[in-house]
Amino acid sequence: MPQEENPQEPERIPFFQRVLENPFLLLFLGVVVPTVFYILWGIMEIATIPVAQ
Amino acid sequence: MARFRVCPDSGFYFDKSAESLMKVNAVAAAVSLLVAGIMALGVILTRWQEVHLLPADLFYQALTLHGINALIFWIIFFEIAIMYFAASTLLRSRLAAPKWAWAGFVLMIIGAVMNNVAVFQGRSSVMMTSYAPMQAEPHFYLGLILFAVGALIGCFVFLGTLVIAKDEKTYEGSIPLVTFGALTACIIAVFTIACGAIILIPTFLWSIGYINHIDAAMYRLVWWGLGHSSQQINVAAHVSVWYLIAGVLFGARPMSEKVSRSAFLLYILFLQLASAHHILVDPGISSEWKVFNTSYAMYLAVLASMIHGLTVPGSVEVAQRAKGLTKGMFEWLRKAPWDNPVFSGFFLSLIIFGFIGGITGVVMGTEQINLIIHNTIYVPAHFHATVAVGTTLAFMALTYLLIPVLFRRALFLPWVAKMQPYVFSAGMTLMILFMLGAGTLGVSRRHWDMDFTGALLSFEYPGTAYVMMAVAGIGGVLAVLGGVMYLVVTVGSLVFGKKLDESAGFLQSFGLPLPAGTYNISRADPVPMAPRLAVEEHGSAGFEAPGTFVLAMALLVCFVVYYFINWDYLSSVWPLS
Numbered sequence: 001m002p003q004e005e006n007p008q009e010p011e012r013i014p015f016f017q018r019v020l021e022n023p024f025l026l027l028f029l030g031v032v033v034p035t036v037f038y039i040l041w042g043i044m045e046i047a048t049i050p051v052a053q
Numbered sequence: 054m055a056r057f058r059v060c061p062d063s064g065f066y067f068d069k070s071a072e073s074l075m076k077v078n079a080v081a082a083a084v085s086l087l088v089a090g091i092m093a094l095g096v097i098l099t100r101w102q103e104v105h106l107l108p109a110d111l112f113y114q115a116l117t118l119h120g121i122n123a124l125i126f127w128i129i130f131f132e133i134a135i136m137y138f139a140a141s142t143l144l145r146s147r148l149a150a151p152k153w154a155w156a157g158f159v160l161m162i163i164g165a166v167m168n169n170v171a172v173f174q175g176r177s178s179v180m181m182t183s184y185a186p187m188q189a190e191p192h193f194y195l196g197l198i199l200f201a202v203g204a205l206i207g208c209f210v211f212l213g214t215l216v217i218a219k220d221e222k223t224y225e226g227s228i229p230l231v232t233f234g235a236l237t238a239c240i241i242a243v244f245t246i247a248c249g250a251i252i253l254i255p256t257f258l259w260s261i262g263y264i265n266h267i268d269a270a271m272y273r274l275v276w277w278g279l280g281h282s283s284q285q286i287n288v289a290a291h292v293s294v295w296y297l298i299a300g301v302l303f304g305a306r307p308m309s310e311k312v313s314r315s316a317f318l319l320y321i322l323f324l325q326l327a328s329a330h331h332i333l334v335d336p337g338i339s340s341e342w343k344v345f346n347t348s349y350a351m352y353l354a355v356l357a358s359m360i361h362g363l364t365v366p367g368s369v370e371v372a373q374r375a376k377g378l379t380k381g382m383f384e385w386l387r388k389a390p391w392d393n394p395v396f397s398g399f400f401l402s403l404i405i406f407g408f409i410g411g412i413t414g415v416v417m418g419t420e421q422i423n424l425i426i427h428n429t430i431y432v433p434a435h436f437h438a439t440v441a442v443g444t445t446l447a448f449m450a451l452t453y454l455l456i457p458v459l460f461r462r463a464l465f466l467p468w469v470a471k472m473q474p475y476v477f478s479a480g481m482t483l484m485i486l487f488m489l490g491a492g493t494l495g496v497s498r499r500h501w502d503m504d505f506t507g508a509l510l511s512f513e514y515p516g517t518a519y520v521m522m523a524v525a526g527i528g529g530v531l532a533v534l535g536g537v538m539y540l541v542v543t544v545g546s547l548v549f550g551k552k553l554d555e556s557a558g559f560l561q562s563f564g565l566p567l568p569a570g571t572y573n574i575s576r577a578d579p580v581p582m583a584p585r586l587a588v589e590e591h592g593s594a595g596f597e598a599p600g601t602f603v604l605a606m607a608l609l610v611c612f613v614v615y616y617f618i619n620w621d622y623l624s625s626v627w628p629l630s
Contacts, residue, residue, distance in 0.1 A: 021228075045337065
């Protein structure tokens with residue numbers, strides 16, 4: 001028999017929705033992802049080019 | 054203290070400080086567009102080889118001014134206005150730190166003027182990219198840095214307003230989708246400005262002699278984190294504007310809030326990586342970096358654009374069908390208000406962005422077929438479809454919506470406003486299509502003389518390329534005419550437009566608040582009591598939109614055909630057998 005929801009309990013907000021409702025977490029993700037994959041990875045590639053003799 | 058007014062026509066709440074800041078940012082944007090448009094005429098009439106208007110030095114000067122004013126100043130001033138609207142008006146909240154917001158605006162103005170002065174002086178014709186080791190005057194870089202700092206302050210004022218609205222419970226549950234889109238634009242802007250700081254501060258120090266060398270490869274990599282991501286702010290902002298216009302004109306709700314918000318999340322995570330397509334032919338960077346950043350990751354952002362491209366017109370269709378326009382596939386579209394420039398501008402922006410900007414963007418982002426058109430005039434053709442039509446036309450449509458609501462003036466010469474989106478988009482589309490063709494034939498971008506007069510290494514383009522550049526020139530002139538029409542209507546409305554509120558005088562059009570008595574609400578209505586507008590709420594409308602799905606299938610067919618034509622063309626210009 002399914003459990004009845006207690007109307008006194010506040011509605012549970014799904015995890016994904018909580019992520020989307022946190023602007024500072026989104027800001028963190030939106031800066032870190034391109035910084036790692038585009039900037040840092042790219043800088044490492046350029047920095048490891050051997051210097052011409 | 055009373056600080057809000059309610060627009061009697063639209064029902065939007067305006068915070069006194071936010072209202073003035075929206076106005077001054079919008080006016081600064083229009084001035085930047087004016088400079089960009091005048092310079093566009095010089096550029097397009099020089100690239101039209103039979104006219105070849107400007108000498109080389111003036112051409113590169115005009116191209117620099119056109120690029121920076123159109124792609125940076127016009128767009129970002131307008132986006133700051135949109136962010137304040139999305140946070141303050143749509144959440145019915147007071148603006149956070151208005152004094153900081155004014156300080157940011159002043160810095161942006163000083164930066165924009167300083168940068169323009171540097172280019173007008175003639176020794177900073179380095180184009181928007183200002184690739185090292187080409188060196189501009191120090192105040193060229195300093196102007197950009199000050200502008201970026203000002204814009205960053207604007208971003209944090211936006212984030213602060215979100216915090217205030219949540220604390221003061223001016224809304225319930227999630228922020229509206231349009232505000233979420235503006236948040237996406239803000240996040241991309243922070244990354245963009247950080248990249249700008251990383252590369253432009255050392256470049257400024259190099260220009261005044263404190264640093265003796267800027268690595269060209271490193272500069273290109275980091276600069277494109279600024280240069281291309283700044284255009285991704287536009288994408289997030291103009292998609293938000295599409296949702297806003299659909300909500301205001303039709304009372305449309307998104308087909309699915311979850312899907313649309315997830316698409317914005319894909320933008321937040323992956324859209325900036327599209328910067329990598331500018332580096333696709335750079336030596337020194339591995340294929341792994343190029344393939345990951347331009348395909349696996351970038352396609353997730355493309356997926357997000359396709360979702361918005363489906364859900365925005367889909368939400369309009371659902372709303373129109375609910376009003377009884379259910380005959381056949383397209384009655385909802387045929388009977389849409391095509392003589393309203395807000396609608397025509399919005400819909401043309403959406404179609405041209407998707408069909409031309411989107412498809413060519415994927416072609417440019419594919420490492421192999423990018424080789425056909427890399428650094429040709431195909432590239433500016435693509436970003437005129439995305440930025441000049443997708444973003445600029447959407448912002449123009451929003452201006453027509455906001456002149457009565459924000460500035461409290463009726464549109465000046467409404468018949469010109471009705472025609473303007475058609476003239477602008479027709480001119481742009483003509484120019485873009487023929488520039489795409491010329492680019493496929495190898496015509497270079499940023500090149501003063503197609504004839505290579507007096508060059509040591511000469512090259513002869515086919516006659517078709519000259520014809521295509523001439524037709525592109527005609528389209529460009531028509532597009533500039535469309536831009537002039539927009540400025541005549543907007544500036545004319547602010548100065549001569551019929552006053553919808555007796556106190557909306559000349560100075561009020563340029564940022565001065567309306568008389569104190571107009572702001573007669575100290576706190577916006579709390580959520581449960583207020584009649585909410587569709588764009589201030591959330592909720593899904595469902596997927597009953599067969600006409601939109603037919604349009605989406607047409608887009609898919611166009612994309613597949615064009616994509617394979619490019620691969621076929623690649624096999625003919627670069628035979629592997």
